[in-house]
Amino acid sequence: MRCWKRLLHAIMCAGLLLQTGCWSKVEVDEELFVLALFVDKGEKPGTVEVTISSPLPNRMMSGQPASGGSSGKSYTMVTRTDLTLPDTIRSIQKDLTRRINFGHTREIVVGRDYAKDGIADLLDWIHMEPSLHISTFLTTAPGKAKEVAKLTPVYEQLPSEVLRKMMMQHTLFSTKLKESLIARFSKVGYATNLMYMTEAPLESDDDSSQQWAGIQGAAVYQEDRLSGTLPLREARALAWGSGTLGKQVYTVYWDEGKSHASVLFTSFDAHRKVNMTKQGPQFTIYLQATGNMVNRMDAKHRNATEMTQLVTDLLNKKAVEELESAINMTQDMRADALKLGLLLEWKYPGYWDRDGRQVGASDLPWHSGALEHLLRIS
């Protein structure tokens, strides 16, 4: 009798366990993995245009080039327009044979016009959509985001791979959705990479003209609206101040341009502090970098110690200049790209509640402080 009882229990347990796949079985073949999302302003006012980029596994074979060729591209895009984002996604889904899966979305590109009006709807949808990771990268397109989707992947297989790996190079910014969500709710700003598209003949494709995408600067947001853009120099300084800058080369000139030296910085660091003075809050930004000299041309052939000192001083000046220019520009745009408002909120909440929020932390006085550079001459 005992062993019958045990057998019965075992069968019941097995029955329960085996049923776990009955309802939520997900076949990989029935899913469409969206790798990148491109959001634009629709043609009619009040509408939004969404383009999804996804791979075509049936056309992907290892070792075959992806672009052009007789077998066709191994990725595709679908575009639809509707009043709201969820509606647009649904209208994309209804024309597809597979279920859309956002679990692998790595990259979201917003069009410039859409960003100017505010990406609050996009952020709200992302907040509610559970399968989207908030570590997805966010970039801004120079015009329509759909145009960026048309880039030709040369070194990679898919355009979304190109965008993702570009972000991971840490050239300027690698803004994640997490940052923009926090900025939206905490009422500060942030910056993303600003792409550019050119047509250029590529050697690898029979000299036919193809679309090439790159980074041209920074797009600065305040809360959820695009406030303006920064050119490369200032974008670099802002990225340094935010602590997201990767390897960079800085060149300095002296002796009326006859001598120059280039330093490759490998690590960047930035600290921000706030102090309350009688005139209001005073922000101090400390920048620090470590690098190696990679090139020098000295008209007067100074010795190494003198050179190091000279180059360090010149680099200090250059970094301060660039950061000052960047901050002036963001102040003109009324955007708090370095999140200095948060510092105020943490240290002086009374002031932030009374004055800071209306002013937006962008009109407040600041000064950029000490810089230290450590150079190793190689």
Place this chain on the structure above:
Amino acid sequence: MFYEFLYMRDTPQWFIQLLIGVAICLTARWGFTTLVYIADGLFIIILVSIIFLIVMLSGDAEFQMMSALFTHIDIRRVPYNVVNILCWIGEWFVFLFMTPQFSFDKRMLRNLLLANALVILAVLFTWMLVILNFGPHYGSQLKYPILQLIRSTSFTGLVGNADPIFIGLWITSMLVHDAFLVYVGVSCMGRLFKIEEHKPLITLLMGTVTVTAFQYTRNPTIYQKVESEPGFIVFWMIINGIPVYYLLLSTIRSRLGSRKG
């Protein structure tokens, strides 16, 4: 509920609750000693995973926000917030219902103290990391902040993709926790109704609990109300404090008794 929504959208609610209910029922039937052994074995795994999490997630945290912890203290709100949180974290109070069954010596008390200190530190550090990573404004909008914290680490890293593992660990510890609660409930019921056999009581209690959970999932708004309304919170606190009243009364009685005699 959240596991089902995120990972198994098509599975009906009742099935998941049945699974969990059966699991807890079986765990509780094995007796208190077995429960302690299970917890003992899980302890190392959970401790290692908490340390791992804290180390991985403190990379992105804004440590300058810590000064805000001091500048934003509002003494008037402290009692209200403490009572709110106590209702959730104070479930450990039910241990007091079990104390008559054990004999306490110095070593046991010391171990209990260490265990409690460890739990306090672990919970404190985890929630500190949540607020340091997300900030109070965005963090308060998130329904499951720790889950988002784990998922927000980079795609290529180990932690970002491993969130099902952490959820699995969390569910295991939740099973032990719930089995313990059921065991306490059943011992009280046993003493109240003078029934010696615990096993049928366990099945009875678990059945009631599962059905209640199912009713709540059919009416999520009522569940939200129960979680947050002050009336309910005070109710749970009063129930949790029953052993303390007994202790107070017996102290008073013994004092009065010694005065008379």
